[in-house]
Amino acid sequence: MKMNLKLALAFGLLAATGATLVAAQGSQITLKVFTLTAPDSIKELNAAFEKENPGIKLNFEIVPDPQYGTAINARLAGGDAPDVFGGHARQEMTIWQKAGYIEDLSAEPWVASLNAASKKLSTIGGKVYQFPVGGDGLGFMVNLDLLAKANAKIPTTLPELRAAMTKLQAANIRPLVVGFKDSWSSLVWSSMIAANNIYRVDDEADANLIAGKTKINSAAWRGVLKSMRDLQGFYDMKIALGLGGYDEVKNEFLAGRVAFIPFGSWIIPEFKKSNPNLKFALIPYPGNPTGTKPWASSIANASVMVSASSKNKDAAKKYVAFLARPENYKKYASSANLISSLKTVKSDLASEMDPIVDAITEGRSATFPFQSWPGDTQTPWMDMLGKYFADNMTESAALQNFDKAFEVQRKK
Amino acid sequence: MRMRSQTALLFLMPALLLYSLIVVYPTLNGLYLSFTNSTGSARGAEFIGLTNYERMVRDVSGFLKPLMTTLIYAALVTAGQTVIGLGLALWMGKLPRLRDAARVALFTPGMLSLIIVGFVWSFIYNPLSGGLNLLLTSLGLELWTRSWLGEPGLALPAVALVNIWMFAGHSAAIFLANYLSIPSELLESATLEGASGWQRFWYIEFPLLAPALTINTALTLIGGLRVFELPYVMTRGGPGDATKVLNMEIFNQAFGQSNYGYGSALTVALLLIILSLTLVQNSYLRKRELNT
Numbered sequence: 001m002k003m004n005l006k007l008a009l010a011f012g013l014l015a016a017t018g019a020t021l022v023a024a025q026g027s028q029i030t031l032k033v034f035t036l037t038a039p040d041s042i043k044e045l046n047a048a049f050e051k052e053n054p055g056i057k058l059n060f061e062i063v064p065d066p067q068y069g070t071a072i073n074a075r076l077a078g079g080d081a082p083d084v085f086g087g088h089a090r091q092e093m094t095i096w097q098k099a100g101y102i103e104d105l106s107a108e109p110w111v112a113s114l115n116a117a118s119k120k121l122s123t124i125g126g127k128v129y130q131f132p133v134g135g136d137g138l139g140f141m142v143n144l145d146l147l148a149k150a151n152a153k154i155p156t157t158l159p160e161l162r163a164a165m166t167k168l169q170a171a172n173i174r175p176l177v178v179g180f181k182d183s184w185s186s187l188v189w190s191s192m193i194a195a196n197n198i199y200r201v202d203d204e205a206d207a208n209l210i211a212g213k214t215k216i217n218s219a220a221w222r223g224v225l226k227s228m229r230d231l232q233g234f235y236d237m238k239i240a241l242g243l244g245g246y247d248e249v250k251n252e253f254l255a256g257r258v259a260f261i262p263f264g265s266w267i268i269p270e271f272k273k274s275n276p277n278l279k280f281a282l283i284p285y286p287g288n289p290t291g292t293k294p295w296a297s298s299i300a301n302a303s304v305m306v307s308a309s310s311k312n313k314d315a316a317k318k319y320v321a322f323l324a325r326p327e328n329y330k331k332y333a334s335s336a337n338l339i340s341s342l343k344t345v346k347s348d349l350a351s352e353m354d355p356i357v358d359a360i361t362e363g364r365s366a367t368f369p370f371q372s373w374p375g376d377t378q379t380p381w382m383d384m385l386g387k388y389f390a391d392n393m394t395e396s397a398a399l400q401n402f403d404k405a406f407e408v409q410r411k412k
Numbered sequence: 413m414r415m416r417s418q419t420a421l422l423f424l425m426p427a428l429l430l431y432s433l434i435v436v437y438p439t440l441n442g443l444y445l446s447f448t449n450s451t452g453s454a455r456g457a458e459f460i461g462l463t464n465y466e467r468m469v470r471d472v473s474g475f476l477k478p479l480m481t482t483l484i485y486a487a488l489v490t491a492g493q494t495v496i497g498l499g500l501a502l503w504m505g506k507l508p509r510l511r512d513a514a515r516v517a518l519f520t521p522g523m524l525s526l527i528i529v530g531f532v533w534s535f536i537y538n539p540l541s542g543g544l545n546l547l548l549t550s551l552g553l554e555l556w557t558r559s560w561l562g563e564p565g566l567a568l569p570a571v572a573l574v575n576i577w578m579f580a581g582h583s584a585a586i587f588l589a590n591y592l593s594i595p596s597e598l599l600e601s602a603t604l605e606g607a608s609g610w611q612r613f614w615y616i617e618f619p620l621l622a623p624a625l626t627i628n629t630a631l632t633l634i635g636g637l638r639v640f641e642l643p644y645v646m647t648r649g650g651p652g653d654a655t656k657v658l659n660m661e662i663f664n665q666a667f668g669q670s671n672y673g674y675g676s677a678l679t680v681a682l683l684l685i686i687l688s689l690t691l692v693q694n695s696y697l698r699k700r701e702l703n704t
Binding site: 073 | 541558559561563647648664
């Protein structure tokens with residue numbers, strides 16, 4: 001049977017179209033992005049990236065803490081590394097860099113725009129391995145209504161904090177809630193106390209520790225632990241040991257049942273959304289002596305890294321560079337209420353954190369120590385705090401144990 | 413027609429291959445890893461012989477103490493779940509009209525996710541606004557309120573209680589199936605002979621429930637020794653190390669500190685402990701079954 005010419009042409013056209021489609025699909029890259037956190041603006045930013053790069057499709061996945069660490073480590077160890085993935089600022093970067101999981105990003109265009117602290121945080125041996133998405137302030141969250149009800153003023157020194165909490169107790173208001181069950185409250189609180197009593201007076205404190213010239217088991221660090229225990233008249237130790245420091249403490253504050261909790265600035269958008277009537281502020285922890293100003297503890301938020309084994313390294317780097325572009329980064333950082341990590345961008349921040357921002361701007365802030373100390377010292381520090389409170393250990397015994405863990409990390 | 417052994421092997425092959433792939437290979441690989449210093453890094457691992465095992469037997473906080481906590485937890489759960497399961501089964505056995513509804517109601521908690529149950533009970537145990545303390549306060553029992561997960565002596569039993577709450581229905585279902593197979597003539601004749609309720613239970617029902625007791629205690633003991641999710645979600649091993657079970661240390665070594673070699677050695681040790689305890693318990697209870 002002879003084939004009709006029109007039919008043959010139609011088949012030919014169809015085949016050609018199919019071939020073109022297959023070819024087009026072949027050039028399409030699917031970029032796997034796996035991270036622990038992202039602001040609301042990420043959808044808009046991701047859509048803009050895909051529009052700007054029609055050959056790249058994003059497969060964007062968020063697994064929040066505390067599951068993220070497990071998930072990403074399992075994927076990295078299993079040889080299923082995402083092209084772009086997140087981390088807790090410096091915490092994992094040093095481990096992953098040693099394991100050969102992450103790509104050197106030193107030649108990327110945004111590196112020159114990083115502010116000094118962010119660049120230091122992201123550098124190992126002179127090479128930059130991550131894009132830090134911004135910073136947060138750690139301090140005491142204050143319920144302003146409860147403070148007013150007890151006729152107490154916002155404290156700016158340790159004696160003032162004690163006075164305010166005494167007034168709150170007299171007014172039958174719970175002054176302070178901390179949760180030591182998971183050691184989260186004690187972790188952040190200890191960093192705030194250290195900012196006020198160690199880093200405020202000693203610029204070289206961390207450098208000397210890392211060089212092995214000093215030990216954690218020192219009068220200054222023993223004072224940090226003792227300071228938390230000394231205030232247990234304002235929180236019940238048994239309650240603290242049975243309470244989760246993150247969600248459960250946060251919920252007490254959101255419900256307006258407590259005047260002070262130790263927390264970080266990233267939670268402010270969630271507080272405003274969940275309870276718009278809550279009047280609160282985030283202040284630098286007033287753990288400083290009379291006659292001085294309180295210091296804030298600052299902590300780098302998440303960071304973004306590129307997999308060293310990625311088959312799409314160029315596209316991955318393009319994505320990170322897109323996020324770091326000033327107009328995009330401003331959207332990202334403002335939406336997440338993050339202090340900018342770029343010299344060229346000033347993010348819009350919630351007014352509730354003005355006291356913390358003022359402290360940071362005036363240079364009254366210290367970096368979260370676990371982002372400066374070598375390797376993963378945060379986990380042993382949290383373990384140590386858990387035992388210090390639960391087993392009623394002495395400061396010296398607890399810190400001696402931690403010194404051993406610190407030494408292991410230092411020598412790695 | 414009898415099947416030739418070669419044909420049988422051919423039919424078994426797909427299942428054997430799948431089993432080897434997902435069970436045998438990972439187990440053997442885990443065993444191999446336990447003799448290495450693997451950190452999961454792209455640079456591979458070195459064979460270090462028995463070093464991980466030598467470290468383990470000297471590791472008080474990372475092995476011996478968590479092992480003891482695991483054994484206490486498994487004992488609490490096995491005893492609690494068996495006794496409560498048995499009680500529930502006897503209760504359901506005597507109430508045929510309620511039996512089906514009760515069985516479903518008691519079975520339901522065990523069908524929930526351990527993670528979800530852990531979170532829910534964390535809120536119930538919350539010392540400030542948790543349901544349990546609020547209930548006790550509303551009943552005028554304020555003195556009984558506690559920081560359930562915050563007191564070292566209370567935390568482990570509090571977590572074990574959640575485990576028992578979840579799976580007592582499973583134990584009850586197994587006991588009930590066995591109970592319903594006891595000939596009613598036996599119990600009726602005992603009643604006619606003047607046996608009291610307790611005597612009927614102790615001399616007739618309980619000995620005849622021996623097969624269910626063997627299965628229940630074996631399953632509960634294995635479940636108790638393998639525990640991870642509930643203490644992980646509810647206490648993170650605290651206060652201090654009061655609820656840190658062996659699987660939490662394995663998780664911490666492998667996924668927290670990337671010590672896959674040492675984590676694997678701990679896993680092998682736990683596997684051997686579970687195997688030995690289950691074998692001892694099973695052989696004892698099987699002998700008891702035969703004697704009855």
